[in-house]
Amino acid sequence: MTTNLTIGERVAWYRRRRGMSQEVLAGLVGRTVDWLSKAENNRIELDRLSVIKTLADALDVTLGDLLAEPTLMEWTTDSGTRTVPALRSALMNYRQLTPLLGVTTEGEPTPLDELKNSVAEVWDAYQDSRYGFATRRLPLVLADALITAQAQQGRDRERAQELMAMTYQGAAMVLTKVGETDLAWIAADRGLSAAQQSDNMAVTGSLFRSVAHCLLSNGRFEAAVQLVGDAADYLRPALRNADAKFLSIYGTLFLAGSMAAARADDRATTRAFLGEADRAARQLGHDANHMWTAFGPTNVAIHQVATAAELGDMQVAMDLGPQIDTSGLPTERRTRHNLEVARALSAHNRADDALSMILEAEQWAPEQVRSHYLARELVLTWVRNQRGRPSRPLAELAHRLHVV
Structure with a gap:
């Protein structure tokens, strides 16, 4: 019902549904009535998740409610006509819950190399x-992983559990991107259980990162910070003999933690986590993509920009962001960085430059741009604040993002 509203307009919509005055809500979040009125009328950009989460808590709604998540996954050649509901069915298969019922999944195990x-x-x-392609493939890969893990013994069973854990993590990451945060939590939980049965510290660390992302997407920033700290304590002894894969997993965990700390408005922990990640990146020595982490000095720099924006340091984000060369990173990372730079540019009234960043990102990753709240919120706010007709590029982008 609120898809085509800005975040500020959604705040007003839910406030009225709660029968709450501006004076009451402003008092609950420690702001002035003038500030709240400007936020609800798009004269102040609500671009920090820590602030949005405070408003969500006061209104007794989820963070996703104010961000207008989840979004509908469009049918494409990649996705076919069975998308998130099919993946939901796979994740809610009761046969995955417990061996106590004595029920095994039917089918032939897949050779481990093929899996x-x-x-x-x-x-x-x-x-x-x-994301459409990944969502279409995941139910089949999850079924194959489950059948294969049940059929193996010894070291082959551990390898199958590793692959099952990484499949669940892939599901959690995709579902988080498209706004299905509750399903993502189920996938991450299942993946962590499989990782523990694999006895592989790198895989277990990778799933810790996935759980942290799920906590982040559900607005549980402090819990995500605590998880990263606890997970790091668990993983740290293995650093003595760390290979490149483990080092990448360890460093990426702290990048997730830095975002959690920034959204919790905890500057000291943000700096500490970024420092840990930077030390791991310098030890690795170069950008790499071990276990799909895209970890290295460039990803640390990207997170320095993103955390600065989350902390409200938009000038820092604007100064650093455009200087980072992301051309060697995966599309998902490059696109996410462009959105952060666009947010910083927009905050400094450089909407045309910000629009160019989003249009460039859309060329790389149309599905990611459409599903990300930052892109939708920026574009919708620009349209709302136009005195006359929006420019053709802006109007066409708004149409493609389905925000008008």
Whole structure:
């Protein structure tokens, strides 16, 4: 019902539904009535998730409610006509819950190398921002992984559990991107359970990162910070003999933690987590993509920009963001960075430059841009604030994002 409203307009919509005056809501979030009135009327951009989460809590709604998530996944050649509901059915298969019922999943096990290739196909699609393709493939890969894990013994069973964990993580990451945060939590939880049975520290660390992302997407910023700290304590002893994969997983966990700390408005922890990630990146020595982490010095720099924006330091984000060369990173990372730079530019009234950043990102990753709240919110706000007709590029983009 509120898809075509800005975040500020959604705040007003839910406030009225709650029978709450501006004076009451402003008092609950520690702001003035003037500030709230400007936010509801798009004269102040609500572009920090920490602020949006405070408003959501006061209104007793979810963060996703104010961000207008989830969004409908469009049918494409990649996705076919069975998208998120099919993946939901796969995740809610009761046979995955417990062996106590004595029920095994029917089908022939998949050779481990073939299953490994299928998992890689899903993750490559995620990093290419081809969410429709990944969503279509995931139910089949999950079924194959489950059947294969049940059929194996010894080391082969551990390998199958590793692959099942990474499949669940792929599902969690894709579902988070398209706004299906509750389903993403189920997938991350299942993946962490499989990772623990694999006895592979790198895979377990990778699933910790996925759980942190799920907490972030559900607005549980402090819990995500705590998880990253606890997970790091668990993983740290393995750093003594760390290979490039483990080092990448370890560093990427702190990048997720830095975003959580920034959204919790915790500057000290943000700096500490970015420092840990930077040390891991310098030890790795270069940009890499071990276990689909895209980890290295460039990804750390990207997170320095993103955390600055989340903390409200838009000048820092605007100064640093355009200087970062993301051409060597996966599409998903490049696109996400463009959106952050667009947010900083928009905050400094450079809407035309910000629009160019989003249009460039849309060329790379149309599915990602359409599903991300930042792109939708920026474009809708620009349209709302136009005195006359919006420019043709802006109007056409708004139409493609389905925000008008």
